Amino acid sequence: MAPIIHWFRRDLRLADNTALAAAARDSGGAVLPVFILDDALLCGRHASPPRAAFLLASLGSLDADLRALGSRLLVRRGEPLRELLSLARESQAQGVYWNRDYTPYAVRRDGAAEAGLRSAGLRAQSFKDAVAFEMLEVATQQGRPYAIYTPYARRWRQLLAERGLMLAPAPSLAPLERWPASLPIPALEDLGLALGATALPPAGEAAAISRLRAFADPRREPGMAGYAPARDLPGVDGTSRLSPHLRLGSLSPRQCLATALSLREAEAARAGADAWVGELIWRDFYAQVLFHHPHALRGAFRRELDALAWENDEGLFRAWQEGRTGYPLVDAAMRQLRQEGWMHNRARMVVASFLTKDLLVDWRWGERHFMRLLVDGDPAANNGGWQWAAGTGTDAQPYFRIFNPASQGQRFDPQGAYVRRYLPELANVPDRHIHAPHLMALAEQLRADVQVGRDYPAPIVDHGAQRVRALALYRVARGRPSNL
């Protein structure tokens, strides 16, 4: 039987891979697994060294997994349609299968690939795989996409209960007679990128599965069972940390859901499992929001809030990026981002609120910075999160909800475990002052081995004053310039 090309993109796994399983089924195992390095994503203005490095490591792992089955990963670099056409010609393939991706760039790319392959007489078939429900599967009674999370989630959970979970079977792959030429998986430097000091999590399908198992293990504290309260504490390892795997598909959302659903059978784990499923629903929600409203990638979802007059002070922005704002929770988080290519979700909200509402910098500057450094950086989720924080998005937080970085710290990191981990200069500051070290008298600073202004910055802005200015900024953008 003529082989079928499986075009890997954000589904770098063998288990529960919808398109791969279909390709194996339809070709009698004659699958040509392909990954195409796309310079538009890797090297352009969207380049992200940590994410590229994680991708390359994941590709290495995928290739090894394929080789264990007598197959291998073919790597090409270039314009996807051209590479697919040339691979199809070289391998006499009957067609190309892939799993759908919903970002505006991917929709354009895949539309062009589909048209080009079909006009060359090849089969081109795409599958739902990256989300539990896509496009208009979760829709209002009027058939419109939801714009508010809670009713969306209610309907999503109802649909899941009705339809249940179907995982794709493991693909049985047969070795091909002829393998087209493949590039070696490049090193990061070959792409003109450098990782710097970022330490990445383990990549690949096996690492993803073992992290999911560890997270769901009932003997583990807090684990999935304790997720609901623990996920809010950045100093505690209370989240799944699976986001990089979900980003590249070394784990599927169905695998996560199957684990969560089996765990929630136990009464004690139900609240945690439900809360965690809620996060997977957010992932589908934002993918769907961006799919239906691609303008949100460039500007405010609520278009009238494009009128916000950001101050965009580059010095303040740099201080935020480098973690020297004088607000310990913000600075710890920004340093975690640099060191790990990842940031705790509570901290993401705090730094996003701080950049927009305290520094009055355009949320898109922060969005871009996150996309450059986050291993899990996903256009839809990242955009949704930033627009939520800025109050410009679907279902955004009320504009007057402005986080106070010090009280957020006291509430969610009371002993400063998180802050001390990333800001060693504050190691000896007493808990009482850990989120506002500048309030220590000089004698206390000396006792704590830190001099504010020398070893750690004094606050670069005054939260109370900036809060008032932010409220005024939003009031003007909403067309209510006076407070009278």
Added chain:
DNA sequence: TTTTGAGTTGTTCGA
């Protein structure tokens, strides 16, 4: 068609 209820994650102020 109209009405009604509701909306991830807060903060500040003054009694």
Added chain:
DNA sequence: GTCGAACAACTCAAA
């Protein structure tokens, strides 16, 4: 220290 109100309407979703 604690507690309730104010912050602001507005739009979405469903009955």
